[in-house]
Amino acid sequence: MLKINNLHAGVEGKEILKGIGIEVNAGEIHAIMGPNGSGKSTLSSVIAGKEEFEVTEGNIVFEGEDLDELSPEERAHKGIFLSFQYPVEIPGVSVTNFMKTAINETRKAQGLEEMPASEMLKKIREKSELLEIDRKFLSRSLNEGFSGGEKKRNEIFQMAMLEPRLAILDETDSGLDIDALRIVANGVNRLRSKDNAVVLITHYQRLLDYIIPDFVHVLLDGKIVKSGGAELAHELEEKGYDWIKQEKVSN
Amino acid sequence: MGYTEEELKKELETKEYEYGFYTDIESDTFPVGLNEDIVRAISRKKEEPEWMTEWRVEAFRAWEQMIEPEWANVTYKKPDFQNISYYSAPKKKDKYNSLDEVDPELLETFNKLGISLDEQKKLAGVAIDVVMDSVSVATTFKKTLAEKGIIFCSISEAIKEHPELVKKYIGSVVPQKDNFYAALNSAVFSDGSFCYIPKGVRCPMELSTYFRINEAGTGQFERTLVIADKGSYVSYLEGCTAPMRDENQLHAAVVELIALDDAEIKYSTVQNWFPGGKDGKGGVYNFVTKRGLCETNAKISWTQVETGSAITWKYPSCVLKGDNSVGEFYSIAVTNNYQQADTGTKMIHLGKNTKSTIISKGISAGKSQNSYRGLVQVNSRAENARNFSQCDSLLMGNNCGAHTFPYIEAKNKTAQIEHEATTSKIGEDQIFYCNQRGIDTEKAIALIVNGFSKEVLNKLPMEFAVEAQKLLEISLEGSVG
Numbered sequence: 197m198l199k200i201n202n203l204h205a206g207v208e209g210k211e212i213l214k215g216i217g218i219e220v221n222a223g224e225i226h227a228i229m230g231p232n233g234s235g236k237s238t239l240s241s242v243i244a245g246k247e248e249f250e251v252t253e254g255n256i257v258f259e260g261e262d263l264d265e266l267s268p269e270e271r272a273h274k275g276i277f278l279s280f281q282y283p284v285e286i287p288g289v290s291v292t293n294f295m296k297t298a299i300n301e302t303r304k305a306q307g308l309e310e311m312p313a314s315e316m317l318k319k320i321r322e323k324s325e326l327l328e329i330d331r332k333f334l335s336r337s338l339n340e341g342f343s344g345g346e347k348k349r350n351e352i353f354q355m356a357m358l359e360p361r362l363a364i365l366d367e368t369d370s371g372l373d374i375d376a377l378r379i380v381a382n383g384v385n386r387l388r389s390k391d392n393a394v395v396l397i398t399h400y401q402r403l404l405d406y407i408i409p410d411f412v413h414v415l416l417d418g419k420i421v422k423s424g425g426a427e428l429a430h431e432l433e434e435k436g437y438d439w440i441k442q443e444k445v446s447n
Numbered sequence: 448m449g450y451t452e453e454e455l456k457k458e459l460e461t462k463e464y465e466y467g468f469y470t471d472i473e474s475d476t477f478p479v480g481l482n483e484d485i486v487r488a489i490s491r492k493k494e495e496p497e498w499m500t501e502w503r504v505e506a507f508r509a510w511e512q513m514i515e516p517e518w519a520n521v522t523y524k525k526p527d528f529q530n531i532s533y534y535s536a537p538k539k540k541d542k543y544n545s546l547d548e549v550d551p552e553l554l555e556t557f558n559k560l561g562i563s564l565d566e567q568k569k570l571a572g573v574a575i576d577v578v579m580d581s582v583s584v585a586t587t588f589k590k591t592l593a594e595k596g597i598i599f600c601s602i603s604e605a606i607k608e609h610p611e612l613v614k615k616y617i618g619s620v621v622p623q624k625d626n627f628y629a630a631l632n633s634a635v636f637s638d639g640s641f642c643y644i645p646k647g648v649r650c651p652m653e654l655s656t657y658f659r660i661n662e663a664g665t666g667q668f669e670r671t672l673v674i675a676d677k678g679s680y681v682s683y684l685e686g687c688t689a690p691m692r693d694e695n696q697l698h699a700a701v702v703e704l705i706a707l708d709d710a711e712i713k714y715s716t717v718q719n720w721f722p723g724g725k726d727g728k729g730g731v732y733n734f735v736t737k738r739g740l741c742e743t744n745a746k747i748s749w750t751q752v753e754t755g756s757a758i759t760w761k762y763p764s765c766v767l768k769g770d771n772s773v774g775e776f777y778s779i780a781v782t783n784n785y786q787q788a789d790t791g792t793k794m795i796h797l798g799k800n801t802k803s804t805i806i807s808k809g810i811s812a813g814k815s816q817n818s819y820r821g822l823v824q825v826n827s828r829a830e831n832a833r834n835f836s837q838c839d840s841l842l843m844g845n846n847c848g849a850h851t852f853p854y855i856e857a858k859n860k861t862a863q864i865e866h867e868a869t870t871s872k873i874g875e876d877q878i879f880y881c882n883q884r885g886i887d888t889e890k891a892i893a894l895i896v897n898g899f900s901k902e903v904l905n906k907l908p909m910e911f912a913v914e915a916q917k918l919l920e921i922s923l924e925g926s927v928g
């Protein structure tokens with residue numbers, strides 16, 4: 197589904213991603229871990245098409261198509277979703293209105309009619325129940341004055357509404373309390389299918405207790421330096437990153 | 448025919464009608480230039496009574512002594528007042544034979560606004576072959592109003608049919624000598640609307656100039672007079688969301704509102720005159736004087752969405768004369784390309800316990816300049832006056848400007864005046880966030896701008912609000928890239 201080949205990308209001449217290769221197939225869950233500043237958010241932004249970053253080498257192929265020429269919204273229309281590490285505020289635009297616009301713009305791009313209001317309402321009800329979100333919350337301005345945890349939960353609500361093929365969750369677990377973590381993880385699991393895939397960016401094992409990854413990758417200074425199964429996350433939790441750094445040096 | 452009020456409202460909503468009051472003037476145009484003879488000739492053409500003629504002449508004499516103001520934060524080439532024709536009968540002849548002859552860009556905008564074909568023809572000045580059931584609707588409409596004693600007609604008609612009301616109130620809020628453009632308007636006003644709501648009557652529908660305005664063009668010097676008698680209520684809509692192409696470069700209108708004891712007037716405007724090209728060429732100069740007077744317990748709300756004109760100079764104001772009276776001003780002003788807007792309000796607190804609210808949202812894009820200018824004045828006898836002002840500016844790009852000029856003059860110690868101002872920029876992060884959710888940049892900006900303007904949009908009557916939103920979208924089109 198997603199194939200990243202020798203991806204080099206940076207900003208203003210500074211290289212941040214230094215040759216990344218990952219392959220994600222439908223039905224799989226991948227976790228990406230790595231120290232602060234190693235390039236995790238940059239990778240997700242580049243996949244989503246943020247223009248600030250320049251791809252200098254390599255490419256990203258999604259469903260057999262090179263993403264290079266596609267705008268961020270076109271990538272979204274193809275089913276790529278990014279749960280932001282730092283969701284932005286849009287004053288005066290309610291969560292509901294924002295979602296309505298997002299869904300209908302996507303449908304328009306796919307040549308479909310606007311979603312009928314009744315269907316939209318039903319969907320909103322269903323997904324807000326799944327994520328235990330108070331309906332009052334949905335009429336508030338998007339992310340404005342939301343607590344850290346509320347913002348993250350709202351990202352997952354949006355994911356649930358948009359039903360993407362590929363969801364990249366950038367530190368969605370950070371800032372969630374224990375109950376919220378369970379609710380969000382449960383939400384993600386419920387939305388899993390053999391047709392979609394999830395990439396989890398996280399610092400902590402605890403999220404991976406709920407959402408068990410098929411693969412774990414370690415990103416260090418813009419490169420994937422180690423990949424493994426779910427057990428790798430446990431090892432990292434226990435030992436930190438130093439041993440990998442050393443392993444890399446001795447290689 | 449027997450329309451029910453509900454049916455009538457529906458009909459009004461579909462807007463496929465015209466009110467059908469015209470001014471009967473033969474078609475001819477005066478030579479350019481302005482002098483006392485021209486002013487008298489205008490009055491004669493319109494068959495006005497002598498008092499009206501003298502009133503105009505008095506205004507003209509005052510205007511001759513006045514100098515064009517320069518304090519607004521706008522720059523432009525001053526109009527040559529001797530090079531304008533001050534009387535031109537409405538064009539009876541259709542400009543085009545079919546829509547094919549009309550500027551495609553104009554039609555494109557009509558389509559975006561969702562304006563029906565027939566209406567498009569009417570707006571663009573195309574001969575209409577489909578005869579709409581307009582006369583009967585207009586008649587029924589007038590009948591409903593007449594049953595309640597409401598007068599809604601052109602000001603020319605009012606001068607003839609209701610001279611006692613016009614004589615009493617015209618110039619009572621905006622005196623002839625008030626300012627340069629008001630004096631000019633008083634001398635040469637072409638036409639406009641008149642509305643009177645009798646004591647205790649609640650006007651059952653939104654009164655609108657929507658259609659009439661497109662009919663013949665408003666002329667350069669429009670005059671509006673709205674009188675809400677004791678305990679009455681009226682909501683009045685001015686303007687049109689369709690783009691107006693007008694050869695007249697200068698527009699100097701005067702609007703006077705009078706809210707007697709316990710009355711309420713809601714006055715909503717959508718202004719969308721031709722803003723000039725992307726290169727800053729052409730466009731309308733819009734110099735308007737709008738003012739309302741509130742007697743005891745009365746309330747006046749001005750709501751405006753200003754997206755048009757090359758230069759706008761406009762300060763809808765409230766004189767809070769009566770005790771406990773309330774003045775409100777809600778404004779969205781959008782400037783793009785080379786547009787310049789200097790707009791705001793004046794709240795003059797004279798009575799006790801008077802209250803005013805000002806919410807101003809300025810949106811600037813391109814190379815435009817957008818200024819808010821507001822005065823809150825509390826008279827020495829106005830005990831417990833209160834004002835709340837909030838002025839927010841939204842900038843798009845680095846080449847535009849937003850300016851705020853709040854003036855506060857409080858001569859009574861009990862006054863409570865609060866002023867808040869914010870300036871923000873549409874961030875790339877906000878746009879990327881929207882893009883990531885499948886919303887393209889143009890739409891993202893519309894969404895962000897609508898969110899920013901929400902408090903004001905919410906004050907507009909429903910259908911007007913929907914159109915105003917589309918209008919915001921259209922006027923900001925191509926502002927990023």
Ligand SMILES: Nc1ncnc2c1ncn2[C@@H]1O[C@H](COP(=O)(O)OP(=O)(O)OP(=O)(O)O)[C@@H](O)[C@H]1O
Nearest residue numbers: 207212230231232233234235236237238239248281
């Ligand atoms: N726009 C930018 N301009 C300059 N440097 C940037 C920019 N964006 C990211 N960087 C740098 O690139 C590196 C990687 O940043 P990134 O946000 O991808 O890290 P991360 O792995 O997500 O870290 P964290 O775990 O703290 O979220 C950092 O050194 C960061 O300062």
Ligand SMILES: [Mg+2]
Nearest residue numbers: 236237238281
């Ligand atoms: Mg990060």
